[in-house]
Amino acid sequence: RYEITDAGKQVLSQSKEIISKTAGYGAAVTLVKEISQLTPDIIKSGAWREARFRPYNVRVPGETIYPGKIHPYRRLMDRMRRIMLEMGFTEIKGEIIQSSFWNFDALFQPQDHPAREMQDTFYLSTKAEIPDYRAVKEIHERGGGIGSTGWGGVWDPEIARQEVLRTHTTAITIKYLADNPQPPVKAFCIDRVYRREAIDATHTPEFEQLEGVVMDRGVTFSNLLGILKEFYSKMGFEEVRFRPGYFPYTEPSVEPEVWIDGLGWVELGGAGVFRREVTAPFGIEHPVLAWGLGVSRLAMLRLGLKDLRLLYQPDIGWLRDTPVSVFRGV
Template sequence: MADLTLNEKRLLVALAPRGRAGAVALAEALETSEEAVVQYAHLCADRGLAAIERTVTKTYTLTPEGEEYRRSGLPERQMLEQIGEGIPMKDLQALPLSRIGIGWLRKKGWITIKNGVAQTIGEVPPGDDEIALAAPREGMPGIPDLLKRNLVVEAEEAAYTIAITPAGAALVASGLDLREETGTLTRDQILSGSWRTANLRRYSLQTPPKRIYPGKSHPYQRIIDEVKRILMDMGFVEMRGDIALSAFWDFDALFQPQDHPAREMQDTFYLDRTEPLPAGWEGVRDMHEHGGSTSSIGWGGVWEAAKAEQCVLRTHTTPLSVKYLIENPKPPVKAFALGRVYRREAIDPTHLPEFEQLEGIVMDEDVTFRHLLGYLREFYHRMGFENVRFRPGYFPYTEPSVEPEVWVDGLGWVELGGAGVFREEVTAPWGIEAPVLAWGLGISRVGMLKLGLKDLRQLYRSDIDWIRESPVIGEGE
């Protein structure tokens, strides 16, 4: 046992004549803290030299409301004293404590109600909760009810008793070296050579060191950063925009009809504000009503400016693409947006009312649908999905449209977004003539797949243990 630390030796020496003692008393004897004594004791216990006993005591403290009722009585007791021979329920309900007291009077069976009149059942001795309220202590039967009513708060206090084992006592009897130890050499000790005669602390190479948790970004944030880096490596630039938009940009500019179900309140967060229509809005109106000057026949009917002026929390990032194309109408254009979008979804393991969406566009003179498939396949490969396939899809603002799928072991083929070529109804009102490839992707779904999660909500929780155990993704590359 030559590798015992000085503190362990001092603890055993202090404990030997006592046999067993509380951590508080030992801390006073060793002139240190109770926490330090418990730490030394655990080290000795690991070597079989000491035993530790932990005793937990629960204490109860009255809340301000509980203190008031201790002085005046519980609401039901106060009301019971006002009922007398009987009282109509309407008068009973008018008493100050009726909202709390009536329910407890009935639950405890202290009153009966007949023909709209409340009557007491006679003398009612103090209940367990009233007895406990006077002086709450652990083990009293009324404590659980007081806790449920938030009239007391519970606290736990731990006390440690440490006993020396026969092996520890024998070691003390054989003699222990209590000279001060040197754990870290100084520059002067090394230069002077005095380290040669110093009592150096011995270290066990079998003892695992304390685990260190370095600073680390959130696993989901690392995936978002990885996606941005991949797209920038592919030659894309990032576009940004407002979260609150007019319905004109979120729906109308994307040739989504004004009676489309997705525009209803049950799918969209509408704001109590409006925004003026931008210059050139007449072209979008004409496109909806009769197809403008294109080969389209539009949606027909009357397009309402008031509906387009309503503001919403953006339901997707595609409006950013249209705005970017208006600002950059000449090809070539390669841009992406990755931001938060909002929809009125019920919260469950696979749905949230807000999540991140990736939006990408490519505009050039001769790009085709085949180029779109190539971009998507390359992007998903770089994201780590080896097998990618496509199936036909439908979206109001692209034609042709496609839904990419990737193969995930244990899940099979998983759909990861939508893509297509912008329809002329989207680009023509703004004078954009070159074809535009576009796609959207829910990054949160990618995050779940890459991190092996079953619950989407985990991506947005600050679970420190999960963050510490999650491997670093994409850093250092």
């Protein structure tokens, strides 16, 4: 706290030259009126000629201004969207509520697969209309005559009609491929998916996922690795590597990893070539390269977060303090 002394009050109460008692040097103090702001009246009257202007101190901290800006998480997704468009992909969208047919069966996931259990999936009480399922049923039960043995058992169309909150955006891309079975196809989807997860610093029941597919004559697994490396490079990750992985609907499969200083190699998604059991029932005759990544995990790395929940909470302090330049050069 700062308070004016009695001596100071005495100085302010006088308009003539006085001797300062507080300075201790016997110096004379003259009260002079200073102008801090030039006004039209001062200019018109000519008073500015005799006036003393208060100097402008550039070292005095100014008032903090918080400009409007796009949410950091949204900026990241917009950046990813621009990269995909620059690479020649078409953005696609789909419904949040999907039938189990498109969410699971079309991707050659068996109807007793653990991912379909209530612990992982939000099931609705409603049923959906599904397309002609005979080819999918044949693939699941007997392999569809493409050299596969299928899963065996009896494939139940009533299970396929159960509606769910989509657990991945692959439900959107497989339907898009079924509607567009002729090459070339380059499509991607950035959207929200839902899974029954306990909420903690690294898990939420809803999160964003980026899905991409390429279908064309002669594309190979090497093309897939090249696309992924290019994407992650554009996102600012200089070191990218791949290690073998397993997913029910791709073979071969890999998990891309990027090097993060202080963390080491971090896995950022899954990728592979769609199995023939996935593409054959829909008349797709050419290879399909596919991958997906969790956008929120990438956001945590880019923004330096340790708690995923901060991306979805209206923390004004964090939003103000996160600079726009965090994505500069990425």
